[in-house]
Amino acid sequence: MKILKNAAIAALTISCAITFGAPAAHSATLLDFLQGKKSSNERKRPTHSIFGASLDDDDDMGAFPDRARPAKALPKVSAPKYFTYKADPLRLIAVAKFAPTLETAAADPVADPNQTGSIQTPNIIQQVDFAQNPRAYMTDVRVKAPADVAAAIEKFYSSNDGLLWVDANGLTDKARSALKVLEGVDGVGLDPAEYKVMDPTDTVSAVDEATRQRLLMQFEIEMSAAVLTYTQDTVRGRIDPNRIAEYYDFKRKTVNLDGALNVIRASGDIAAYLQSRTPMSPEFAALQAELIKLKAADGTEEARVEIAPGTLLKPGQTNEELANVIAAIRMRGSDALKVDHSLVLASYQNTPEYTPELVDVVKAFQVESGLKGDGVVGAGTIRKLMGGDTGGSKIEKIKVAMEQLRWLPGDLGSRYVFINQPAFTAYYHNNNKEEFNMRVVVGSPRNQTFFFQDEIELVEYNPYWGVPRSIIVNEMLPELRADPSYLDRQGYETSINGQQVSSSDIDWNSTDSVDVRQPPGRGNALGQLKIMFPNSHAIYMHDTPQKKFFERDMRALSHGCVRLSDPKKMAAAVMGISVEEIDAEIATGQNHQVKVPERFPVYVAYFTAFPNKDGVVEYFDDVYSRDAAMDKAFKATSKARAAES
Numbered sequence: 001m002k003i004l005k006n007a008a009i010a011a012l013t014i015s016c017a018i019t020f021g022a023p024a025a026h027s028a029t030l031l032d033f034l035q036g037k038k039s040s041n042e043r044k045r046p047t048h049s050i051f052g053a054s055l056d057d058d059d060d061m062g063a064f065p066d067r068a069r070p071a072k073a074l075p076k077v078s079a080p081k082y083f084t085y086k087a088d089p090l091r092l093i094a095v096a097k098f099a100p101t102l103e104t105a106a107a108d109p110v111a112d113p114n115q116t117g118s119i120q121t122p123n124i125i126q127q128v129d130f131a132q133n134p135r136a137y138m139t140d141v142r143v144k145a146p147a148d149v150a151a152a153i154e155k156f157y158s159s160n161d162g163l164l165w166v167d168a169n170g171l172t173d174k175a176r177s178a179l180k181v182l183e184g185v186d187g188v189g190l191d192p193a194e195y196k197v198m199d200p201t202d203t204v205s206a207v208d209e210a211t212r213q214r215l216l217m218q219f220e221i222e223m224s225a226a227v228l229t230y231t232q233d234t235v236r237g238r239i240d241p242n243r244i245a246e247y248y249d250f251k252r253k254t255v256n257l258d259g260a261l262n263v264i265r266a267s268g269d270i271a272a273y274l275q276s277r278t279p280m281s282p283e284f285a286a287l288q289a290e291l292i293k294l295k296a297a298d299g300t301e302e303a304r305v306e307i308a309p310g311t312l313l314k315p316g317q318t319n320e321e322l323a324n325v326i327a328a329i330r331m332r333g334s335d336a337l338k339v340d341h342s343l344v345l346a347s348y349q350n351t352p353e354y355t356p357e358l359v360d361v362v363k364a365f366q367v368e369s370g371l372k373g374d375g376v377v378g379a380g381t382i383r384k385l386m387g388g389d390t391g392g393s394k395i396e397k398i399k400v401a402m403e404q405l406r407w408l409p410g411d412l413g414s415r416y417v418f419i420n421q422p423a424f425t426a427y428y429h430n431n432n433k434e435e436f437n438m439r440v441v442v443g444s445p446r447n448q449t450f451f452f453q454d455e456i457e458l459v460e461y462n463p464y465w466g467v468p469r470s471i472i473v474n475e476m477l478p479e480l481r482a483d484p485s486y487l488d489r490q491g492y493e494t495s496i497n498g499q500q501v502s503s504s505d506i507d508w509n510s511t512d513s514v515d516v517r518q519p520p521g522r523g524n525a526l527g528q529l530k531i532m533f534p535n536s537h538a539i540y541m542h543d544t545p546q547k548k549f550f551e552r553d554m555r556a557l558s559h560g561c562v563r564l565s566d567p568k569k570m571a572a573a574v575m576g577i578s579v580e581e582i583d584a585e586i587a588t589g590q591n592h593q594v595k596v597p598e599r600f601p602v603y604v605a606y607f608t609a610f611p612n613k614d615g616v617v618e619y620f621d622d623v624y625s626r627d628a629a630m631d632k633a634f635k636a637t638s639k640a641r642a643a644e645s
Helices: 030-035 134-140 147-159 173-183 209-236 257-266 270-276 282-296 322-332 335-340 342-347 356-368 379-385 391-407 469-482 547-551 567-575 579-587 626-644
Strands: 090-092 144-146 416-420 425-430 433-443 451-461 493-496 499-501 515-518 529-532 556-558 562-564 592-605 609-611 617-619
Touching: 090 147, 134 209, 144 147, 144 209, 147 209, 147 257, 173 209, 173 270, 209 257, 209 270, 209 391, 257 270, 282 391, 282 609, 282 617, 322 342, 322 356, 322 379, 335 342, 335 356, 342 356, 356 379, 391 609, 391 617, 391 626, 425 567, 433 547, 433 556, 433 567, 451 567, 529 567, 529 579, 567 579, 567 592
Parallel strands: 416 592
Antiparallel strands: 090 144, 416 425, 425 433, 433 562, 451 529, 451 592, 493 499, 493 515, 609 617
16 A cells, blocks of 8 residues: 555664765665666666656556656755854843942041031042942942853852952052963963953053042953953853854853852962963863964965865866966975976976876875875865965964864863864774774765764664665655655665555655665675764764775765774774674674673864874864854854953
8 A cells, every 4th residue: 555645754763874976766775876876777767757747648647646646845854054153142240239339338427627527528439448448439330241250250249358359559469460361362272352451550540549449440340250251261162162053062061150269369379270271181282382383483484386276187187277286296295206207397388288297296296195196186185285274274273173172071081082074084092092093984065974072882783774864855755756666676674653664655755754774784884883872963983885985085975974994993992802803793694782891982073173193283174164164153252242341
C-alpha cells in the first residue's frame, strides 16, 4: 500500500555525509548518488512527467495512478543561521543605593563667622568633610556598565564602607597601577578603549573643593566598572559566541564579580591580580608572545607579489596572473627549486600560457610548501605564493583566537582530542603532550561543522548510517519522487514512526518524514567505525570509504561530521587498546557499540591561528568566514560600550 502524507517525523540519531555536484538518479550506492555518479547499469529515466508538465500523446496516465496527481511542493530543511550580533546593553549604576545625600552627610549646622550668635547652613556642600564622609559627592555620579557589573558594584558599595581607588589626597597608588594594566590590555587581545578611565589629577588641582570631590567620586565608580568589566572580559571573553550564529554552542562562563571586588579591596598588588585573570594556558601564552612579536614588527612587512583574489589556474589554460605566479615562485621558492628549474625560470617572458614546463615549476613549489603537487593554482597555493597572511591580518587572527580560547576551559586537560577545522586536522593529546595528529574532512561552507566541546563516550563498530533529514529532503526527495524504488534496490532501510516499510510503498510526492539508514557493510558512508560524543548537532568522528579526499589541501567537503584519515589509530587511542584489537572488533561484522574506559574532552574548534606542539603559531584560511563574523561582533560591542559609557 502507499504511505500517504502527514506521517510523523521520527528523530534521526545521526547525520553526516559528503556531497559533490548535482545528484544522479539510479546510482550504484547512495554515496554515489550524493556525489553525482551513475552506475553502469543505470536505468533510463521514464519520459513521463510526474510533476505536472505536459505528457506525450502516447503516455498512459493510468500506468502511474499514485504519481499522476500534482506532488506536494518540495519542502526544505534550513541550515543554521548567522545573526546580527547584539552586544550586551549597559545600564546606569544605581548610586542611590550606596551614596548618602548631601543633606544627610552634612555635619551639624555651624556658626556663621560673620554673624555672631546666629546659626546658618547657607552652603551644605562646604560643610561635608571628604575624610569624614567621602561618598557624599557620589549622588551626581553617572556611570554605565553591563548589568551584572553594575549589580556587583551596587552590592559591594552598599555592603562596604570606604573607597577602592581614591582618598583625600586624590588617586591612590592602587588606582595608578590598575590604570597602567588597563592601558596595556591590547597585549592580551582586548581593546584598551573599552576600559579607558580618565585620570582627573590635573583637573582636580584647578577646581574648587566640591567639584574636586565630585570628580574623584566619578573616577571611583568609573574605575570599579572598568576593572570589573575587564576582569569579566579577560576570563570569559567580550563576545557571547551563541549570538554570532547557530553554529556555536557554548555555555558562557560565569565570573564571580562579587568575589573579585573583595579581592581587589584586599589586594596589595593590584597589577599582579589583574594580570592573573588572563588565561594561563600554554596555548594562550604562545598567542600572546606572537602578538607582541607582530606588534613590534609593525610597519616592516616583507615584500610580496600580489596575485588577484579568486585566481584559479589549471594546466593548459591561459591566464594573465601566471606572470605573478612565477614572480612569486622566484621570490619564495627554495634555492634548490630555482636551481632545478633555472632554465625555465630564466627563459620565461611573462606570457599567459600555462605550459607543461611551467606546470612542473608550480608542482615543485607546491610539494616543498606541503601542498598537493597537482599544478592547479588555487586558494591554497596562492596563499603560499603570497607568503601567507600579512602582519596586520595575523594580528587580527591572533585577537580572534585569544577571544575564542577564553570560551574554552583554562586548562584543556591532560588528555583530549582537538579538532581544528580551518587546519583540517585532528590532534590527540595524552599525558599533557600531542601524541599524533591526522588529516580530517570537515563540513563544507554550506554544511558547516559546529564549534563546541563535549566528551568522547563511545566507539561504534560496523555502524549504520542514518541519512540526515536535510539530505533526504533537500537533495534526495526530487529523485525519489521520480524513482521510489531506488533505496530498496540499494539495500537501504526506510521506516516511518519506527515501522519499516519499503521505499517503493512510500508516496514521496506527499511524504518526506521518513527515516533512511544504510546497513553496515562495504561502501557504508561511515566506513568501519565512528567515534561518538553524543550532542544535539549529531556530529561525530568517523571512517569513510572515500579516502581520496584526504589528499586535497582544502578539505571542507562533508555535511558537517569529521572524517578521519586514520580512524583505527584514533579509535585505538581513545579506547586505550591496539589497532589490532580494533581490527578484531570490526572483523565480527556486527554492529556494536563499546563505551570508552574513561570519558575525556573533545574540542570541535575553529581557529585560524593556533600554536602547534612546538609552540609555533600557524595560520589558516577562514573557510567559513567566521573571523569576519567575529570582527562584526567586536565592532558591535565596542560601539555599544562607547555609545553608552
